[in-house]
Amino acid sequence: DAKTTQPNSMESNEEEPVHLPCNHSTISGTDYIHWYRQLPSQGPEYVIHGLTSNVNNRMASLAIAEDRKSSTLILHRATLRDAAVYYCILRSRGAQKLVFGQGTRLTINP
Amino acid sequence: IAGITQAPTSQILAAGRRMTLRCTQDMRHNAMYWYRQDLGLGLRLIHYSNTAGTTGKGEVPDGYSVSRANTDDFPLTLASAVPSQTSVYFCASSGGNPTGELFFGEGSRLTVL
Numbered sequence: 001d002a003k004t005t006q007p008n009s010m011e012s013n014e015e016e017p018v019h020l021p022c023n024h025s026t027i028s029g030t031d032y033i034h035w036y037r038q039l040p041s042q043g044p045e046y047v048i049h050g051l052t053s054n055v056n057n058r059m060a061s062l063a064i065a066e067d068r069k070s071s072t073l074i075l076h077r078a079t080l081r082d083a084a085v086y087y088c089i090l091r092s093r094g095a096q097k098l099v100f101g102q103g104t105r106l107t108i109n110p
Numbered sequence: 111i112a113g114i115t116q117a118p119t120s121q122i123l124a125a126g127r128r129m130t131l132r133c134t135q136d137m138r139h140n141a142m143y144w145y146r147q148d149l150g151l152g153l154r155l156i157h158y159s160n161t162a163g164t165t166g167k168g169e170v171p172d173g174y175s176v177s178r179a180n181t182d183d184f185p186l187t188l189a190s191a192v193p194s195q196t197s198v199y200f201c202a203s204s205g206g207n208p209t210g211e212l213f214f215g216e217g218s219r220l221t222v223l
Contacts, residue, residue, distance in 0.1 A: 034211075036212070042216065042217075043114075043200050043202075043214030043215055043216055043217055044153065044200070044202075044212070044214050045214065046211035046212065046213075049211070085152075087152065087153075097143060097155055097158050097166075097168065098143075098155075098212060099155060099169070100145070100152040100153040100154070100155075101152055102151070102152045103152055
């Protein structure tokens with residue numbers, strides 16, 4: 001499975017945008033980029049995923065570089081509830097399983 | 111809407127004892143997974159099942175076994191628990207296509223003394 005690299009931690013302020021980076025230089029053409037987050041004492045929850053084009057949903061936006069070697073999860077207006085560990089994961093077509101890395105621990109300051 | 115149900119929520123177990131963690135989903139998902147999460151680490155895949163009747167090994171399968179007799183249930187068994195298996199265990203399921211999200215349970219906290 002191709003690897004991803006994320007910063008260990010990031011900090012932001014409430015009501016400000018947050019850009020969470022992820023590098024995946026060995027991504028293959030069939031790899032989808034998935035983002036999950038894990039709130040304290042809970043199981044992970046799905047945030048967003050994409051293949052080549054930028055994606056938006058009610059939770060976040062995903063910006064994918066043209067060469068697909070990096071991506072950025074964008075929280076447009078962070079709230080205290082967004083404090084969590086965010087995981088960037090590659091999931092190849094035909095492979096059912098997700099392999100989690102260390103993730104980025106996001107702290108939101110009031 | 112139940113989604114994924116795990117049991118027990120928490121358990122303290124003596125080393126050498128046998129333990130089964132239960133996982134049930136009501137979404138008719140083909141694929142199911144067991145992950146463990148240790149303090150300060152990300153989730154590591156133990157075993158998975160792409161469909162009823164099949165299972166596969168993940169990153170850390172040693173000391174664990176699974177079965178998938180039907181679509182809904184995916185129990186994880188520790189035949190003889192050891193202290194290094196102290197962890198939080200998460201079960202997950204997905205519809206099976208590469209764009210499908212995984213749904214996770216709330217976790218089972220296991221302490222082996």
